[in-house]
Amino acid sequence: MYRRLLIAVPYLWLLLLFLVPFGIVLKISLSDLALARPPYLPQIDVSKGWEGFANFLSGLDFENYVWLTGDDLYWKAYLSSLRIAAISTVLTLLVGYPLAYGMARAPREWQPTLVMLVILPFWTSFLIRVYAWIGILSTEGYLNQFLMSVGIIDIPLKILNTNTAVYIGIVYTYLPFMVLPIYAALERLDGSLLEAAEDLGSSRAGAFWLITWPLSRPGVVAGCFLVFIPVIGEFVIPSLLGGSGTLMIGKVLWEEFFSNRDWPVASAVAIVLLLILVIPIVLFQRNEDRAREAER
Amino acid sequence: MSQPVFAPWEVPEAEPLIRFESVSKTFGEFTAIDALSLDIFEREFFALLGPSGCGKTTMMRILAGFEAPTSGRILLDGQDIAPVPPNKRAVNMMFQSYALFPHLSVWDNIAFGLRREGMARDLLAARVDEMLRLTRLEKFARRKPHQISGGQKQRVALARSLAKAPKLLLLDEPLGALDKKLRQETQFELMDIQEKTGTTFVIVTHDQEEAMTVASRVAVMDEGKLIQVDTPDRIYEAPNSVYVADFIGNVNIIQCVVSPDDEDSRVRLEWGDGRTPLWAQGEFGAGRRLSLAIRPEKIQVSRRKPDGVANAVYGEIVDIAYLGNISTFHVRLRDGKMLKAQIANTRRISRRSFSWEDHVWLSWSDTAGILLER
Numbered sequence A: 001m002y003r004r005l006l007i008a009v010p011y012l013w014l015l016l017l018f019l020v021p022f023g024i025v026l027k028i029s030l031s032d033l034a035l036a037r038p039p040y041l042p043q044i045d046v047s048k049g050w051e052g053f054a055n056f057l058s059g060l061d062f063e064n065y066v067w068l069t070g071d072d073l074y075w076k077a078y079l080s081s082l083r084i085a086a087i088s089t090v091l092t093l094l095v096g097y098p099l100a101y102g103m104a105r106a107p108r109e110w111q112p113t114l115v116m117l118v119i120l121p122f123w124t125s126f127l128i129r130v131y132a133w134i135g136i137l138s139t140e141g142y143l144n145q146f147l148m149s150v151g152i153i154d155i156p157l158k159i160l161n162t163n164t165a166v167y168i169g170i171v172y173t174y175l176p177f178m179v180l181p182i183y184a185a186l187e188r189l190d191g192s193l194l195e196a197a198e199d200l201g202s203s204r205a206g207a208f209w210l211i212t213w214p215l216s217r218p219g220v221v222a223g224c225f226l227v228f229i230p231v232i233g234e235f236v237i238p239s240l241l242g243g244s245g246t247l248m249i250g251k252v253l254w255e256e257f258f259s260n261r262d263w264p265v266a267s268a269v270a271i272v273l274l275l276i277l278v279i280p281i282v283l284f285q286r287n288e289d290r291a292r293e294a295e296r
Numbered sequence B: 001m002s003q004p005v006f007a008p009w010e011v012p013e014a015e016p017l018i019r020f021e022s023v024s025k026t027f028g029e030f031t032a033i034d035a036l037s038l039d040i041f042e043r044e045f046f047a048l049l050g051p052s053g054c055g056k057t058t059m060m061r062i063l064a065g066f067e068a069p070t071s072g073r074i075l076l077d078g079q080d081i082a083p084v085p086p087n088k089r090a091v092n093m094m095f096q097s098y099a100l101f102p103h104l105s106v107w108d109n110i111a112f113g114l115r116r117e118g119m120a121r122d123l124l125a126a127r128v129d130e131m132l133r134l135t136r137l138e139k140f141a142r143r144k145p146h147q148i149s150g151g152q153k154q155r156v157a158l159a160r161s162l163a164k165a166p167k168l169l170l171l172d173e174p175l176g177a178l179d180k181k182l183r184q185e186t187q188f189e190l191m192d193i194q195e196k197t198g199t200t201f202v203i204v205t206h207d208q209e210e211a212m213t214v215a216s217r218v219a220v221m222d223e224g225k226l227i228q229v230d231t232p233d234r235i236y237e238a239p240n241s242v243y244v245a246d247f248i249g250n251v252n253i254i255q256c257v258v259s260p261d262d263e264d265s266r267v268r269l270e271w272g273d274g275r276t277p278l279w280a281q282g283e284f285g286a287g288r289r290l291s292l293a294i295r296p297e298k299i300q301v302s303r304r305k306p307d308g309v310a311n312a313v314y315g316e317i318v319d320i321a322y323l324g325n326i327s328t329f330h331v332r333l334r335d336g337k338m339l340k341a342q343i344a345n346t347r348r349i350s351r352r353s354f355s356w357e358d359h360v361w362l363s364w365s366d367t368a369g370i371l372l373e374r
């Protein structure tokens, strides 16, 4: 009995925090826009009993999804989001891997401090940190002031409100999610494996490619998914740092909800986004399972 | 019977494969290897024996190239190996932890070193299969390291380090993780493989039985120094110090002083007021303080005082350790000194002739013990 109760907890959690909201959003996405409160139809008329429920069901349709295919704004935004997510994942990996590698090779007694430093930015608000980047990247910002005072450039660089600023913001924000799993994989790596590889005739660089890299791959894959999945739906960074040319589905979603007040279409956008995300999430889970398998 | 005895260390003009010339290694203030000189010859099975922390692994790591000696030289085939990096040395090491690559199959683990040499595919496959046969691992070639047992892992590690046919193979406590029976089987397997391949083996162990079983010569180490380097039987029968005698097997140590009235090639030893003096082989001046080391199995146990024996002492059996094939008797002499004697259990235990609290005579000849100066 006690055990069943224990098992029920995560399922209850899933039901309350995922399935119920998902059901609501799904329902809204099948509804029609209306000048009402809430701004969509149909509603269930409980007083009419079964008949009310039947009326409600017949009022649902896939109109909004058909609408999404009609306007190329949506699929362009999806594609652009995927592209930005992919590029920033690669960039984060390029910055994060050497960082994690350096951390794992640092003296043992230093490592907890280094991990702390990686996590430290989470202690201040995410919004404030993104705003701080505006101060750094804007035309009169610290970066341009510095570069001009050193004499590298004469005209200030336009970084803010471009995709470059978005990439900088994403790499900065999501770096810990890349560094920590890679660090965890590298930190577990037995140093005698590298010595064995050298003993058997491979160079230092060879030992890295043949031993370190493949053994840290589960960490790399985990880190990439942890960055890629949330970045697809990212809204704050592109709207604060990006410009009019930055097309991301998170922004589109926000505008549908709050500017157009078209909840049904916004919900349809969200459901499609979720369907897109299911693929990498499933792949991520498979990677985790495999990593756990290999550990035994 | 015409086969010559393998003993290159007794041939003065023999060139060693490895020569340590006063090699030292310090870690900060701590001296791990202390001015160590040693020759190891081709085709030898050389065992390094010593307590934990005495510098055995450090010595191996210097040979493999992972540590550089602080001073001194190491010659391999007459060449100083200091400038040769580990991946260029004709030396392979089998790691204490095996260090198998977890993401590679058994086959690929063994092929790893050969691939780095750029060996042709068919030659490589043939060599790997040969190694698999040698270590009886054919059935496990496709498995990953985490899918095989401890004993099999150990054989993979051995096959991997042998695959490149090194001049010198270093084995760092290779059998440490195995249970006793598997360990003994593997020891014979190792000797067999060493004989078949003709590779020079240096094995590190802290198990004296293992060293005695496999090695052509044994080096007993303590705190970074070599105490004695000799064949297993000489180490056992003629230890050069109390340390070695005590480290290898069981031994009785009797502190004694040489008395003036000696005979030809043997000395009389006083070992306490009121005790009958002992006789032992050796030539030492009167008044020297020595330690007499006698192995328990060289002491006879009898009810009546035997005739014509050089040394006989009387005591009471206080403890019997029955080990199956042999029994060890702990005998207390009249003044409290304890001696151990061992006899083979050729009869069933119920018919054993001695038991607790029996009074017995312990006797040994004047050649049974060995006199040690340190």
Ligand SMILES: Nc1ncnc2c1ncn2[C@@H]1O[C@H](COP(=O)(O)OP(=O)(O)O)[C@@H](O)[C@H]1O
Binding pocket: B027, B030, B032, B050, B051, B052, B053, B054, B055, B056, B057, B058, B059
């Ligand atoms: N890298 C190192 N730094 C400091 N001390 C070391 C290092 N490697 C070994 N030692 C010390 O050297 C001594 C010998 O170690 P080792 O060769 O591993 O002994 P063992 O005979 O047990 O294999 C030990 O006391 C150990 O603490």
Ligand SMILES: [Mg+2]
Binding pocket: B056, B057, B096
């Ligand atoms: Mg060791």
